[in-house]
Amino acid sequence: MSELPSGWTLTTLQNVASWSSGGTPSRANPAFYSGDIPWFKTGELGPRVLHHSEERISEEAVAASSAKVFPKGSVAIAMYGATIGKTSIFGVDAATNQACAVGFPEATSAEFLYYFLLSQERAFVDAGKGGAQPNISQGIVKAWPLALPPLGEQTRIVAKLEELLSDLDAGVAELKAAQKKLQQYRQSLLKTAVEGALTAPWREAQCKLAPPSETGAQLLERVLTERRAHWEARQLAKFKDQGKAPPKDWQKKYPEPAQPGTTDLPALPDGWVWASLDMLGEIASGVAKGTKRDGTVPVREVPYLRVANVQRGYLDLSDVKTIFATERDIEELTLVDGDVLFTEGGDRDKLGRGWVWRDEVAKCIHQNHVFRMRPYSRDLQPELISHHGNTFGKLWFQKAGKQTTNLASINLTMLRAFPVPVGPSHEQQEIVAQIQVQLDCLDRQELATDLAMKQATVQRQNILRAAFAGQLVPQDPNDEPASVLLERIHAERVERAKQPKARKSKQKKEIAAVVSQLIDVLAEAGDWVRAQEAFRRCGVSDGASTDQIEALYAELRALDKAGRLAVESVIDAQGRKLYEKLKLLAG
Template sequence: MSELNQHSLAALGELADEPVEQTGPMSNFVYVDISSIDRETKKITDPKPLTLSQAPSRAKQILRAGDVLVSMTRPNLNAVALVPEQLDGAIGSTGFHVLRSRWLHPEFLLRLVQSQRFVDEMSGLVQGALYPAVRPKDIAAFTFAFETPAQQTRIVAKLEELLSDLDAGVAELKAAQKKLAQYRQSLLKAAVEGALTAEWRQQHPPTEAGAQLLQRILTERRARWEAKQLAKFQQQGKTPPKDWQKKYPEPVQPDTTNLPELPQGWVWASVEQIASDERYSLSIGPFGSNLKVSDYRDAGVPLVFVRNIRSGNYGGEHTKYVTQEKAVALAAHSVAAGDVLVTKMGEPPGDADVYPDDQPPAVITADCIKIRCWPGLVKPEFLKAVINSHIGKRQIEPMTQGVAQKKVSLGRFISLAVPIPPADEQVLIVQKLIAADREAAEQLAAINLSLKQSTAQRQNILRAAFAGQLVPQDPNDEPASVLLARIRAERAVTPKPRGRKVKERN
């Protein structure tokens, strides 16, 4: 508050015009609610044309061009916007506090409610846990250094100049972010279809083609199953029954419909075929009854959530744990270094990561899938690349089911087709992907740092603007304190308009 001019200190409420009409729509209308606002650009980007019969109960406020809308819900997200000319007469949600004042330039007001001081003060006044919000009187009580209309115009012009340059820089940074994401997908496509190593492949004929590698593993898988069965018969003192080998559970074949043709030496395999024959090498997270929030501890065996897989970050201060005894009970859902983890729910499901070597054994939670690969058949990092590529996404999309949230079952996921290159080619592909990822991560970190600095610079500019430090005062202007005193005197003798009460529609 020390930065503010105490002589011209005003509250938003004392400069507001008459209450906003709350009659709601009388015919088909355009509706503006909180979801209509782009929080990044602070603009109304998604107004919704509705019929009168579709009017939500919150569709009450008649908006005028120049109104500034401030979302009262979750003020920390700062969903604010200026009503443009083309939306004059639109209907606004009662979730907005509408700021309208003949004494405040609309753009000046819009920038004021974007300032960090406004966001911080409103965030400190929220009430409610499930639906945190501020009240209209909280917004109306926000104080700031009042400026004359002429000075406001000069401040707005300077802000437009400075912030336009800043916005242009941010747009370039975000375009670079998008290009990096596109590059990553292009690289994955080239890797899993063989284009990334096409030249190398011509000069290095495989000693064991993908088909031979797969067949060798499948043969070994069956032989190990038969050995276990024979050992079981012997332990039980039984003679193996006739045709007992026919009971071997063949892993599901891959469905390669509409998938690209593979390079020579590669072969398609299903997730089930490439998984280890160890017990629980393919599993999903435990059902809610087996792992509850009450089981969480502050130390012990760490839990892995969907958020960990998506971010690639494990451990840290927000990690939840279970006791060693509980981890033993959840052994079917255990995770070790090198396991491939996949999100089975989300928008969309199917993000994959490899559990890192530097993390201790853990337990996956609900909505996660674990794949432990057969050693020597497919490298975990290559499987991760396949699932995250267009080949994986194309197959997972039709597997999803569920109305509220898309999800993929383990029963469907095991049939997902995975291209298998020769072992030495897999090694090279993974090396190239890791190197490219490292370079992209460095670029992304630099971009994120620049975006963070841009956000800080924006707030520095706004802070200077509303502390009277951005634009010099014109000595020919009437002092803001004198104008403010006159406005207060005028309002003191003018009866306060009363809002029109309207009966709710049934």
């Protein structure tokens, strides 16, 4: 920033908050993780305010480790790994692990510090050092520069940010809901298509004109004839290559196709029939990477398709690898236009996903974790078979697949038995045409929502950038300059540093005295009292050290657990916390 707004000053995070980090109690003592103190880890950071943690630790765990309890209103930022820069406000007194830097604001509100850290998230990520697990240090956090506005302007900035970001969040929520609805509609569309419901009106109109020249069952008979002819041609070619005459009754060795699994199949329209994938096309696995070969067999480098290239309903060809393969492998495994692809394994919900190959890459083969099905007849629509595999097949493969420790998989036997609905060829063509029209419309809507989501992200950054450049709200010349605020905080820190550190026993006595005095103050009031006012009457000023505040809050938690104290937050109409109030309970 070339010129700071009026009343602003350039400083560092170390000068606006007291920073520390947490620790991890020993896992050897289960009692350490059975307490009441929320213990946050870096993976939980991100929401604006944190109230609930995955794990909780005990007072004993804090005493026996480097873990600390930070007071409500502290702001944490992740320093390690994939979560670098994630930040949250503690909505409760809480501990955290050593991968978090925690600041207790002195020159800002918790909300202002949170929004500033949020605006710097990308920069913190870029500052990360290290290999597989980059990190930033607490020293980097403390030395991080910021332009600090006066306290009054900070309040106005936070109010404006919450107003603008609340509206933006509402818009993003609507976009996410729209994305979900579009995805649900896509699945519904494909389901009705492959089961014949989509073309029911078309089918009825066609029947009034003339009955179909061929039913799905008749088409299947033709395909099965083609299947047998294909097998016989391959057998004859094999005998010829071996220089042998076909043996007697060789046709009787024809392998009959697998029958479709018929459990829980939906009803099909008249003229449709269920078939197995094995009935409809030749199914093959691919080349295994790292296969050991005779060094005398020549190989050459060709592109090959991996599981990562085959997605559900599309092919991702942004990164196509190459492999050395023999001429025989290349001849048998080169993909041809119209091949239907299925993935063998991975996460259970990804089993059998796939799409249709349309010669996007010349002379491309496929690896053994990608199955291909080559239809025996051009009257079968490959896209329709693949849509069926990606909708009905998703659950079917999950049930049929085998699960190991880390991966799920299907095999050729399962794939051959996969049931596929077969309708008349002309209706298949009509289904594909109708699907494409609607999918094109869905694609346009999804692109529009994706663009709007990206624009919302950019708009969020623009709002934050404007806020911390002094461009979001006007400056007020009556505000106390930030430099004066920092001077006062510095003086208070210097004064505290001069004071001899109280021994723990002395500190406990002092805190006990404060708590006793606090009870008297609350008893005298007989009703709710603002926490800040109650602390002031007990001599706890705004300049109290973090250790004093932590110790005081620990005592208040004990009173709360004992049922002697009630703590309540006062919220404004926009859901923002204004202050907390305390009340002594009977007994």
